[in-house]
Amino acid sequence: MRKNPERRATLLDAAIEVLAREGARGLTFRAVDQEAGVPVGTSSNYFDSRDDLFTQVGHRFYQRLEPGADLLAAAQEGPRDRARVAELMHDVVDRVSDFRSGFLAQIELRLEATRRPELRRLLTERVRADLDANIDFHVRSGFPGGGTSVTLLHLALNWLILERLTLPDVIPRERARALVDAAVERVVPDPDDPV
Structure with missing residues (x-):
């Protein structure tokens, strides 16, 4: 080889x-x-x-989307509030959407993983590791909310990206941006709100 x-x-x-x-x-x-x-x-x-x-394509997709040190440093700038979380979520949606072929290929890989155990193992490990890393980054950085908030945003925004890339006329771009804001507002607690 x-x-x-x-x-x-x-x-x-x-x-x-x-x-x-x-x-x-x-x-x-x-x-x-x-x-x-x-x-x-x-x-x-x-x-x-x-x-x-198929397995190597799965590795490559995640390699290309891996945030670099510059992106992680930029995410640390600014306040640690719900508005900043919304900004970061818009950045994620834009970054993933800009790699349209990669996201669509990843959806094909997920479907194929239902028939290929090695690919399923890779994707399961990789998605779980990415989600865990996102939760850890969110909590360590002092952003409001925790693992449940990050997981709910992960699920909602992935489906929103899928909708925008496959059926863009269902949810126009501006509506999608408003939905990201609404998701963050509903999922991420405001530390200044009384409990």
């Missing part, structure tokens, strides 16, 4: 595009090679099987 990390990343990025556009059935080694503009047979030298390709 070949080890050139740049070529592997190029192939995985091409696989994300194919998966988003063609679905799981369209994700073949030949389609990946064509999308990446490499000779036929290249991707089969990098991945042991289609199962391996």
Whole structure:
């Protein structure tokens, strides 16, 4: 198996595009090679099987969305209140939505995970780790709310992103922005409100 990390990343990025556009059935080694503009047979030298390709695409999606140190530092700036949480949630929605093909590929991966145990294991571990990291960041940073608030926002905003990327006319962009604000207002407690 070949080890050139740049070529592997190029192939995985091409696989994300194919998966988003063609679905799981369209994700073949030949389609990946064509999308990446490499000779036929290249991707089969990098991945042991289609199962391996699906699993590696799952890794690559999360690698590309992983927030960098600059983004994490910027999230720490400003007050630790509900309004700041809303700003951060808008940033998350925008960042994930900007990687449209990645999000759509991830939905295809989730469907495929119902049939591929290794992929299900990877996605379960990765989503759980991301959710735990988000909860830990939220609590350590001193934002209002806790694990339940973060989990509810995770669930609501993921579905909102799915709706916007697949059926954008159902909820127009401005309405989506207002819904993010409403979700934060309803889910994140205001520390100044009397209990």
